[in-house]
């Protein structure tokens with residue numbers, strides 16, 4: 509009965525397949541590339557939309573022992589999934605949260621001197637030293653101690669009493685543009701900050717900076733997007749494996765006369781008698797409306813152009829030129845995958861692969877394949 513229900517509903521859904529082996533292979537590639545630096549995994553935003561529940565345990569099985577999340581809630585969720593791993597929370601240590609961090613052995617990323625003091629007070633109260641990561645800003649101006657605060661801290665080590673600083677980290681603004689002058693500037697400022705905090709291990713590189721070379725690796729790298737298949741080296745071939753495949757369910761195939769419009773706003777008219785496939789995916793599923801008249805689907809090696817606007821629940825593709833019998837109600841067309849990657853969709857939508865992945869919706873039937881699935 510239950511199985512029956514699953515089978516029936518699945519037959520009406522678009523399907524999102526996530527390859528956990530691609531994710532763990534990507535982690536191993538980055539780990540090897542960054543060695544002897546250690547390699548963490550950033551699994552914020554539900555592992556960039558792929559699903560933290562299956563993704564984080566697969567990465568832990570592959571050997572990852574340190575995970576970064578954005579929020580305390582994400583940290584608690586990950587702690588529940590993986591009692592043994594180290595979990596660092598990038599958002600920092602907000603007022604009132606220190607006891608929760610301590611109780612659940614979460615590592616706060618300390619972003620200002622107030623947070624340093626808060627953690628020092630909490631560890632003193634508990635009578636135990638506890639780890640933290642210190643975030644220094646080197647030019648991104650988003651999170652982290654500003655240079656004056658870093659100087660203050662360096663001049664007064666007592667401020668860190670009872671805190672075990674496992675890493676000093678910073679984050680880069682332009683690592684996907686190798687020739688951007690801010691890269692070298694941030695590298696220099698980070699070296700200065702590190703030298704002022706003796707004994708501290710360093711962490712600077714997210715996905716793209718790993719490919720700027722060993723100068724940028726320090727003791728720990730923190731890749732996110734590249735784990736999930738986004739190209740960390742835009743402009744050069746993608747060294748990562750694709751981890752997501754999205755297949756849209758065809759609901760109807762219809763014949764449309766020459767001169768007729770398709771979809772909201774009738775933004776595109778058929779210049780000949782046409783065949784339109786309507787697919788059960790839309791902007792409510794995170795298929796960005798900016799892909800209207802631009803997106804591409806694939807079926808059996810053929811590329812099929814979108815025609816008309818992206819609706820909330822529906823997409824329309826022009827399948828006029830496809831061989832007879834390839835597209836039929838209940839069948840599937842590939843909306844994302846090897847042939848049209850999240851980076852390709854991002855280019856067509858005027859965004860980045862990160863946003864395509866983190867927008868992936870909750871209405872798909874999700875299949876996990878590969879390592880640990």
Ligand SMILES: *Cc1c(COP(=O)(O)O)cnc(C)c1O
Pocket residue numbers: 550598678679713714715716730731732733734
């Ligand atoms: C999101 C994030 C990362 C991971 O960045 P990617 O570009 O996805 O690899 C690393 N460090 C910090 C501070 C971040 O916010």
